Amino acid sequence: MLYKTFKSTTLGLAAGLFGSFCLWAGVAAADGKFSDLAHARWAEDSIQYLSNRGTVAGLGNGRFQPDGAVTRGQAVTFIMRELYSQGLPKGEASFTDVPRSHPFRLEIAAAAAAGLAGGFPDGSFHPDAPVTRAETAALLTRAYALEAGDGSSKLADTSSSWAAAPIGIMSSNGLIGGYADGTYRPDRTVTRAEFAVFLTRVIRFERETAIQAKDWDKLLSYMTLNEQVGQMLMPDIRMWNGQPTTTVNDGLKDIIHTQAPGGFILFDKNIVNAQQVATLTDRLQAEAGDIPLFLGVDQEGGVIKRIPGGTNLPGQMALGAAGDAALTEAAGKLTGEELKALGLQLNFAPDLDVNSNPENPIIGMRSFGSDPDLVSRLGLAAMKGLKEAGVIAAVKHFPGHGDTTVDSHLGLPVLMHDRDRLEAVELKPFRAAIASGVDMIMTAHIAFPAVDDEHVVSLKDGSSVPIPATMSKKVLTGLLREELGFKGVIVSDAFTMNGIAAHFGEAQAVVRAVSAGVDIILMPQDPSTAQRTLVQAVRNGSVPLDHIHDAVKRILDLKSRYGLFDQGPSLPAKLASLKGIIGSDAHRQVERTIAERAVTLLAGRDGKHPDLIRHGDRIVIAAADEAQAKQLENQLALEGEPEQLKTRVATLNQPKEAIAAIDGADYVIVASYQFRNVASQFDWSGTQAVIDELNRTNTRYALLSLGNPYEMLYVRNVKSGLAAYGKEEPNTEAAVRTLLGRMDPLGVLPVAS
Incomplete structure (x- = not known):
């Protein structure tokens, strides 16, 4: 007999071994899609x-031979590849008809x-004899310790x-099911297609059982190493073959099925309107199978936003100027409601x-x-x-990242403060967030020598560069995990940024980041x-498998x-709900309230108001x-x-x-609009020339700050000015x-100036 009686002690042995199974990539490499499945579409998915x-792995040349019989040797091999892909149990084939030359001898x-x-x-095994439906049921039941x-x-x-x-x-x-006449036909030979369906059903059943029980160790045992590492990768899909990715194309489906990424981050190029993005996220999840995708976005509000037609919140510094925690909570909630309605469950915000x-x-x-206390209070x-x-x-x-003069998208910033200063300022909001149970923290591509002074050789120019936090075990494991007690998910900032990309090769950067403590690249x-690199790093011992398991x-x-x-x-149902959520009247009212509460007086002749526009002014x-x-x-x-206001426009980059x-x-x-550049290097000459002329002629005016509100540090003798913290509606409104004198500037400048 191929299989001993069902109640034999081997069932207990299989169940005992089950807990230690840890699936890596299969012994046989997949050949990709097979060309001979035209008459086996019912089994193609399996x-x-x-x-x-x-x-x-098929039979070579892209063939699977779905109607061919499964031999006893093949059936055992398929099961053993699933159960013991990290290494087969030691054993010697003592069967008289399984010579050393047999392709499935080891299995x-x-x-x-x-x-x-x-x-x-x-003493024989009959490795090339076909397997029956009865034998298939017995083998799968025993191998997976299935119960009624x-x-x-x-x-x-x-x-x-x-x-x-x-x-x-x-x-x-x-x-398993029977035939139309109610029979199972246990002695009938099983085809390769049928065996694939039976085995796939069992694997998916066991995975679903683990998911329902939230037994992540069990689920891990049914995930290949490729899948496990895939969960730790979150690519962007902005473009596909030179075009914005706004639908789920065949190439994207293939990536989801073969690489099993843990999620995707979407950008404005992926988003046309609410209906389209809700459809896109729905289709992405449909392709993902039993482990859903994180679908994330940067929706900070203000200058960083991705959702056209959504509520365009005035931004975090506007909330800082308003200083109202309840209003900030309302902003967070409405942002979350709109994102969730669109199928986006992860927001890379707030910025602490x-x-x-x-x-x-x-x-x-x-x-x-x-102010770190303000940032902490509003961040929470x-x-x-x-x-x-x-x-x-x-x-x-x-x-x-608040005290740098280098953009980590472009270079590698270094923060030279000592540990006491880091504790008093930079770390304070993160400590508060961790104490409040934050679920995910994003790393910075910034070096902090006070925590980790390691240097490495840059691949860019051979110079010695400090290790950034994203790749520092002292920062992520020592400080964040062990000292601050963070138990949640650590996600890196984008690996396409030059703070990483310019100095470290993809392979070195990915392995070092995961070794340091990053859960999601x-x-x-x-x-x-990146996926192949991490799989190889586990196999060669560079990254412990337990480290991957903990992250997943x-x-x-x-x-x-x-x-x-x-x-x-x-x-x-999702599409029908969008109209009442995205940019709803209630959300717009919160948006307007924040913008109005944020407007801040920078300068006023009476100390309370800027110069006001009067009826009939030439503006x-x-x-x-x-x-x-x-x-x-x-x-x-x-x-x-409109009939009373006569307006003309001019540009400040042409002062004359x-x-x-x-x-x-x-x-x-x-x-004035200053953002994404170093303020002291910004060309303020046009602004200064106009302000000087207005002061000379005693003309009423307002310097209107629409970006970073630091004009008063760089423009002299401003008599009237406001900060709006954004250059679009609702800030400009x-x-x-x-x-126009219809409201007072109620905001408090949230930065030192």
């Missing part, structure tokens, strides 16, 4: 599933050693079979960087401000709002290379806690570019009395023309209403 797992010997297969009384399910088994011809018990167990769990350096070229008004409120809406908050950029430059369990647990495994509403708008000037002109027309344009004006709006 065959491809096992091929992707490395369990079946047959291992199966015999594990008690999963036995031979015939004459809640279903009934009413197969007409199995009661007298030697395999009646395992057939009944398989049937009661819905893993303390923007203590006016020269910072990348954070600026993305921060709540320069934003986190709370997102969580109330069922969206994961990924706070950033640990240990702090965000936007690897080449996802397939944190990821799976977070997905479960936020309901990603749960059955959501249908796509039609000139001088801005950084004509588009900005036109936007403000349109805003004035909407808010004012701007000064000529303001000649004869009754009122001038000097619109609130600013114009203030200049």
Whole structure:
């Protein structure tokens, strides 16, 4: 007999071994899609599933031969590849008809050693004989220690079979079915296609059982190493063959099925409108199978936003100026509601960087401000709002990006502060977030010598460069995990940024980041290379397998806690709900309230108000570019009395023309926008020239700060000025209403100036 009686002690042995199974990539490499499945479409999904797992490799030349019989040797090999892909149990094939030259000798010997297969009384195994349906049920039931399910088994011809018990167990769990006449035909030979379907059903059944029980160790035992590492990768899909990715194309499907990424980050190029992005996320999840995708986005509000047609919140520094935790929580909640309606469950926000350096070229008004207590208080409120809406908050950029003069998208910043200063400023909001149970923290591509002074050789120019936090075990494991006690998921900042990309090769960077403590690599430059590199690192011992398991369990647990495994509403139901959520009247009202509460007086002749626009004024708008000037002109027309307001536009980068344009004006709006550059290196000359001329002629005006609100540090003798913290509606609407005297500037400048 190939299989011993069902109640033999080998069942107990298989069950005992089960807990230690840890699936790596299959012994046999998958050959990709097979060309001979035209008449086996019913089994194609199962065959491809096992091929992707490395369990079946076909017969070469792209053929699978689905109608061919499964031999006893092949059946054992398929099972052993699934159960012992990290290394077969030691055993020697003592069967008389399994010579050393037999292609499945090792698997047959291992199966015999594990008690999963036995031979015939004459010492033979018959490795090339076909397997029956009864033998298949017995082998799968024993190998996976299956127990009876809640279903009934009413197969007409199995009661007298030697395999009646395992057939009944398989049937009661819905893993096998009979023919139209109610029979199972246990002695019938099983084809390769049928065996693939049976095996796939069992694997998926066991995975689903583990998911329902939240038994992540068990689920890991059914995940290949490729799958496990895939969970730790979160690529972007902005472009596909030179075109924006707005639908799920065949190439993207193939990546999901073969690389099993843990999620994707979406950008504005992926998003056309609410209906389209809700459809895109729904289709992505449909392709993902039993482990859902993290689908994330940077929706900070203000200058960093991705959702067209959604509520355009004024931004974090506007919230800092308003200083209201309840309003910040409302902003977080409405952001979460809109993201969740679109199928996005992860927001890379809020930004917990303390923007203590006016020269910072990348954070600026993305921060709540320069006071660590304010950043902590409002950061916790934003986190709370997102969580109330069922969206994961990924706070950033640990240990702090607020006091740098280098943009980590372009280079590698180094923060030279000592540990006491880091504790007092940079780390304070992150400590507060961890104490409040934050679920995910994003790392910074910044070096912190006070925590880790290691240097490595740059691949860019051979120089010695400090190790960034993303790749530092002292920062991520020593400081974040062990000292601060963070138990959640650590996600890196984008690996396409030059803080990483310019100095470290993809292979070195990925391995070092994961070894340091990163759970998710965000936007690897080449996802397939990153995946192969990590798989190889595990196999050669560079990265311990337990390290991968710990990371994947944190990821799976977070997905479960936020309901990603749960059955959501249908796509039609999702689409029908969008109109009442995305940019709803209630959300717009919160947006307007924040913008109005944020407007801050920078300078006023009476100390309370800027110079105000009067009825019938001839107004000139001088801005950084004509588009900005036109936007403000349109805003004035909407808010004012168009027939009474006579407006002209000028640009500040042409000071002589701007000064000529303001000649004869009754009122001038000097619109300043400084962001994504070092403030002291910004060309303030045009702004200064116009301000000097307005002061000389005693013309009423307002310097209107639409970006980082540091103008008062660089522009002298400003008599009237406002900060709006954003160059679009609703920020500009609130600013114009203030200049028209319809509201007072209520905000408090949230940064030192």
